[in-house]
Amino acid sequence: MSNIRTRFAPSPTGFMHIGNLRTALYAYLFAKKSKGQFILRIEDTDQERLVGDAVKAIYSTLKLANLQHDEGPDVGGPCGPYTQSERKDIYKKYANELLDTSHAYYCFCSKERLDSLVDETGNRRYDKHCRYLTREEIEQKLASGIPYVIRQSVPSEGVTAFSDLVYGEISIENRELHDNILLKSDGFPTYNFANVVDDHLMKITHVFRGMEYLSSTPNYNLLYEAFGWTIPLYVHLPHIMRDKRSKLSKRHGDANFEDFLEKGFLPEAILNYVALLGWNPKSEVEKFSLTELVDAFDVSGISKSSAVFDEVKLRWLNALYIKELPPQRFHSLAAPYYRAISTPVEVNLLSALIQTRISALSDIPDMVGFVDSFDGYSLEMFDSKDAKSSALLAKELLPDVIEALESLECWSNEALFGALERLAELRSIKKKQLLWIVRIAVTGRLSTPGGASEMCLLVGKELALERLRKSLSRLRAAQPVESE
């Protein structure tokens, strides 16, 4: 194959679905791997389903994902226009050609007649009524202005087979095929026609698309043959599922790229994760940058069965990406989440602490919640089997802690830790016991973005001492509970 060209052809009907993103990714990877072109085409032939900003969402997603197209409506190219609604004349011309060669025919059937064709299972199958109209009848109906569509004329015998790069040999009996509508009465083509014309005209060599097109591909091949065009290679992709039963759906609210960004996932992580859904790199490597993906990608690694989207694993990958962010970069990503905090804290320190401890940016509010809300935490938190500490021990030790920290000259992590370490030694207890207590007493949280000394450092001397005292008085006020 001399010059590989792939395309991503979304229809602007809403947000960018995560499954679409993966299709775009694979098409991009495949093209780039062989130094070919990746083309963006907007399939806006259904005027009723168009959504206002959907095209914008497509551009922004591709940009954020760093999937740069070589040709497209916004960047132009030799095969434009790249928006189907601007190509009506082209489809018309090719439809006429099909009409001339009897591979297509005018159909004047009304909606009512079509509806009367439903069978006992509730399905409708066009009976090819207009296929047998005489030339005179056609001329007459055309002349009297009856609305019409143009339908593909499929042979009623034989089989149409093709070889998919993922699914292998697929063959379907022609009698199962429908006389699809190619051109709608509003003059717009259907997907069934436009994709063939455009893929040919845009010199697409490999068609990447969802496996829902597997059974209509024979129709398209018949069209290519009717035109005498070369049939592209097909790469049909398995679906990404929400669970075993249902596809990931826009309806569910969390299946599009924007939503994941909002949840605090990094584009690189999402892309990396999605690449692995339904494709295996034939190695144990799981973390890939975009360029590494280009290098590693191979259609032979694409699987045939659908894959369930697992946000838990995405979180794991995302955590990896977050950890390796330059500190300044992480801080600027995290900063918006700090706006809600009213207690003054050293945010740079906060960032440094949480960067290694979160899997998504949206974990931040939970993680830093203790900064503003402290009162009323459960004193049972002092009881830890693991740290061998208890509320009783806390009540006993806190006065000493307060005293030791009050007199601390230098409020640094080293000084704090040293002081607490000495105190533990003095009271001959394990430092882990003490540190557990101090950490809880200062934060009121079981899980914190750092250890005891770091938490003291973060909230500052004044607030740390205030909280230690508060915790102590709460412990003193509490009725001693009999050990159960």
Next chain:
RNA sequence: GGCCCAUUCGUCUAUCGGUUAGGACGUCAGAUUUUCAUUCUGAAAAGAGGAGUUCGACUCUCCUAUGGGCUACCA
């Protein structure tokens, strides 16, 4: 209903006739530690079912079951 496709641990997957069926996420259990978290080690965890073909099937064939897709003047 018809046609097409799929089916390995909970999830993503490896295996392309001969393996103790491997890895990753998650889970659980230990260990380590400048405290939380990390890290490390270990464990539990799978070939939908049934017939064939074969010396031998997760791998090939067929049937069944289950799931998905298509069956629109949607893509």
